[in-house]
Amino acid sequence: MTWVEMKTRGLREEAQGILAVELCMADASPLPFRWEPGAHVDVQTGSGVVRQYSLTNLADEGCLRLAIKHADDSRGGSRWLHQQLRVGDRLKVSAPRNLFPLQPGVGPVLLVAAGIGVTPLLAMYQQCRAQQRPVQLLYFSRSAAHSAFIEQFQGDPAVSVVTGLAAAEVGAYLDQHLPAWQADSQLYTCGPGGFMASVQHLAAERGWPSQALFQEHFQAPVASGSQQAELVLARSGKTVTVNAGESLVDAAQRVGVTISTSCGMGMCGACMTGVVSGEIEHRDQYLSDAERVSGKWIMPCVSGCTAGRLELDA
Ligand code: FES
Incomplete structure (x- = not known):
């Protein structure tokens, strides 16, 4: 993922528990991308986690506007933004992606x-x-x-x-x-x-x-695979049983294999892992249709397998 360094130009308490953030390019240049309504960006927060936030404005405005809710169960993303972010601070932001586009048409x-x-x-x-x-x-x-x-x-x-x-x-x-x-x-x-x-x-x-x-959907899928499965980690030669509802990332961690993650929601791409064999139950919003059909990639933070055994290049 390519990151763009942006500067916080404005902060406002938009409503109780909702922070409005205005971002412009750190060097005051025009934005290097455009977007259509429904798009979101990934934001690297100072707490080290990446979070996805919808863009509330149109591209013609020349800045990014986000409205960030302070999540009660925040794992550091929204809490950090609400408590630590100040006007003038720099943030790394991805180019917009759109999983929820407004469809063309003239109807109501x-x-x-x-x-x-x-x-x-x-x-x-x-x-x-x-x-x-x-x-x-x-x-x-x-x-x-x-x-x-x-x-x-x-x-x-x-x-x-x-x-x-x-x-x-x-x-x-x-x-x-x-x-x-x-x-x-x-x-x-x-x-x-x-x-x-x-x-x-x-x-x-x-x-x-x-x-x-x-x-x-703003929330991660609740569980990973829907049934127990055997996970083979090809690089380390380890095998572990993935319990129903457990993520592949967590199962791998139990036997000492760390798969890097960021959003933990199947949205950012950080955990993308190669698949050696097995049928994948895709539950992410990151992979393209072509990547899904290829059967070569999985986002193990949320996805699982349909059959009983999955071998990953991890
Ligand atoms: S950690 Fe973001 S997609 Fe898996």
């Missing part, structure tokens, strides 16, 4: 966000407005104080910010307000897994075809 777009899931949808919202494409944003948030970008949404009839609902009430609200599918409409959702599953389920009930539904 419905954006349904919960919590920090609003970040990629904000960029999509701005793009639709700029292109005069019909768009509506429905944004669920814990409270007004926890709601990001609230000033910019104020008085906008295309945006509904719904605060203070318990999970069951969110389901009931969606049940009442989610519209039936119309030709050429697209629905994008981002938020916790259960929330997105509920949006997808209700949308399907209202006739939305699966090709019109798009979602982005």
